[in-house]
Amino acid sequence: MSNLHNSDGENSYQYNWHAQYDPTKVDLSIVALKSLGLGILISVNFTMMVLSACNIINSSPAITRINGYLIFVSVFYLLEFFSTCLFNNSETDDDSFILNDIDLHIVHVVSILEILGKTWLFPSFIIDFPIIGLCVVFLGQFSRTLAMYTAKESFNHYIQREHMNKHKLVTWGIYRYLRHPSYFGFFWWFIGTQLWLGNLAVLALGLFKLWNFFNYRIKFEEKFLINFFGQDYTDYKSKARTGIPFIE
Amino acid sequence: MALYDTNSNPLHEIVLTSLALGAIIGTSLTLCLVQKTKNTPLFAYSIILCIYYLNEFCSTAKYQTKIVKAKSFLIWGNNGNREFLLMQTATIWEFLFTRSLVCVKLLHAFFGITYKKQTNTFSIVLGLAMIAVGLFIRTLAMKTCGSSFSHYIETTNRKQKLITTGIYGWFRHPSYLGFWLFAVGCQVLLGNSVGLVINLGVLSWFFKRRIEFEEWFLVHRIFGDQYLQYRMNVGNWIPFVILKKDL
Numbered sequence: 001m002s003n004l005h006n007s008d009g010e011n012s013y014q015y016n017w018h019a020q021y022d023p024t025k026v027d028l029s030i031v032a033l034k035s036l037g038l039g040i041l042i043s044v045n046f047t048m049m050v051l052s053a054c055n056i057i058n059s060s061p062a063i064t065r066i067n068g069y070l071i072f073v074s075v076f077y078l079l080e081f082f083s084t085c086l087f088n089n090s091e092t093d094d095d096s097f098i099l100n101d102i103d104l105h106i107v108h109v110v111s112i113l114e115i116l117g118k119t120w121l122f123p124s125f126i127i128d129f130p131i132i133g134l135c136v137v138f139l140g141q142f143s144r145t146l147a148m149y150t151a152k153e154s155f156n157h158y159i160q161r162e163h164m165n166k167h168k169l170v171t172w173g174i175y176r177y178l179r180h181p182s183y184f185g186f187f188w189w190f191i192g193t194q195l196w197l198g199n200l201a202v203l204a205l206g207l208f209k210l211w212n213f214f215n216y217r218i219k220f221e222e223k224f225l226i227n228f229f230g231q232d233y234t235d236y237k238s239k240a241r242t243g244i245p246f247i248e
Numbered sequence: 249m250a251l252y253d254t255n256s257n258p259l260h261e262i263v264l265t266s267l268a269l270g271a272i273i274g275t276s277l278t279l280c281l282v283q284k285t286k287n288t289p290l291f292a293y294s295i296i297l298c299i300y301y302l303n304e305f306c307s308t309a310k311y312q313t314k315i316v317k318a319k320s321f322l323i324w325g326n327n328g329n330r331e332f333l334l335m336q337t338a339t340i341w342e343f344l345f346t347r348s349l350v351c352v353k354l355l356h357a358f359f360g361i362t363y364k365k366q367t368n369t370f371s372i373v374l375g376l377a378m379i380a381v382g383l384f385i386r387t388l389a390m391k392t393c394g395s396s397f398s399h400y401i402e403t404t405n406r407k408q409k410l411i412t413t414g415i416y417g418w419f420r421h422p423s424y425l426g427f428w429l430f431a432v433g434c435q436v437l438l439g440n441s442v443g444l445v446i447n448l449g450v451l452s453w454f455f456k457r458r459i460e461f462e463e464w465f466l467v468h469r470i471f472g473d474q475y476l477q478y479r480m481n482v483g484n485w486i487p488f489v490i491l492k493k494d495l
Binding site for chain 2: 019020021023024026027028029031032033034035036037038039040041042043044046047048051056057078081082085086089092
């Protein structure tokens with residue numbers, strides 16, 4: 001009895017993690033440096049928000065929103081990496097953060113410029129939706145990370161043209177309700193960040209570009225999925241929605 | 249042969265460690281810039297310490313890829329980590345204590361000394377210079393040595409090449425010299441007199457034992473006369489470390 005208990009206890013503490021990623025695709029120093037940079041970004045912005053809340057520094061509301069925005073962005077990149085390395089380890093590479101996507105960085109810069117420009121040009125014209133923005137960001141991030149968790153090996157940052165044995169049609173969990181929950185998540189995450197900043201111009205332009213991007217990508221991707229899974233996918237398509245307005 | 253052992257390198261552990269180091273650096277940096285206080289050298293110290301840990305990991309990952317592991321930050325899981333952590337704790341404690349009212353009152357009550365700890369700009373600059381040079385020398389040593397470098401003394405009889413070029417042409421144990429400069433530089437940066445003396449003593453004792461042990465193996469088990477010749481030509485240059493003539 002005693003030995004059995006000890007054995008159980010011992011087993012429950014055993015570290016069962018087993019790496020499946022390809023070391024030639026993961027430069028550990030790059031992974032460490034990217035994580036460091038994101039850690040610095042989160043803590044600088046968090047510290048500035050705390051110091052501002054305590055009136056130790058005098059941040060304008062725009063600066064505080066930018067602090068929050070940069071935290072959302074950093075957490076997004078980190079969760080992209082964590083989701084990939086924890087749930088789809090064999091696909092991990094040193095840019096599973098997706099920090100190499102220049103378009104995203106342009107969006108970040110333009111977003112910050114709009115809120116600063118708006119504050120400077122129209123100081124009394126304040127229209128923003130921080131609470132709604134915050135909730136929508138959480139909804140988006142949660143959906144995307146949950147999607148990557150649910151899909152596991154079937155998820156990929158890149159569209160797959162070949163059907164692999166590990167690829168299964170995922171129809172449970174969040175995929176029961178949404179066909180592309182990671183796209184749904186990113187779409188609404190973006191909307192949430194712009195509502196948080198009160199950026200109407202970037203919101204409108206971004207919505208236009210993002211909608212077109214997902215519309216094209218989903219149509220393109222679903223050709224392969226129908227090819228892979230046949231009638232199963234067609235049936236699935238009639239039950240689950242995209243969750244992105246006006247994309248059937 | 250894989251580039252490195254993936255099972256010794258769980259990526260989530262590496263990311264979380266780097267993230268924590270980044271968080272400390274970011275917070276300390278923000279507090280340094282927002283308010284110049286008497287504690288600024290302490291924030292600088294915490295930033296430098298995080299840079300040191302990250303440098304250990306990245307240098308190992310880059311120059312000694314085969315032996316890299318998630319523990320290569322040298323924060324936990326390696327011999328000597330607890331001692332290093334203890335030394336850091338004592339360092340921080342001394343810095344804070346010597347600037348506290350308790351210290352002023354104690355010195356006044358027992359020794360009649362009117363004491364006020366002043367920030368010494370020269371000490372800060374000298375400390376930063378020692379730290380920068382120390383990290384540079386240590387990183388350069390790891391780069392020059394390549395796969396021959398190890399955080400542990402090699403006692404196996406593997407075929408190895410004696411490195412005598414680059415930084416090893418100037419110093420026999422540049423990675424130890426780099427660490428010495430780093431550790432002593434931290435005490436100078438913070439203006440810790442007691443910490444400085446203790447560090448000098450502990451490091452002298454530690455490096456003497458380690459180097460004598462290591463060089464015994466290098467001569468008697470690996471390189472023989474070749475290393476004796478190298479030893480005659482290239483000095484150790486770690487201050488206060490006096491080695492035995494005979495091995």
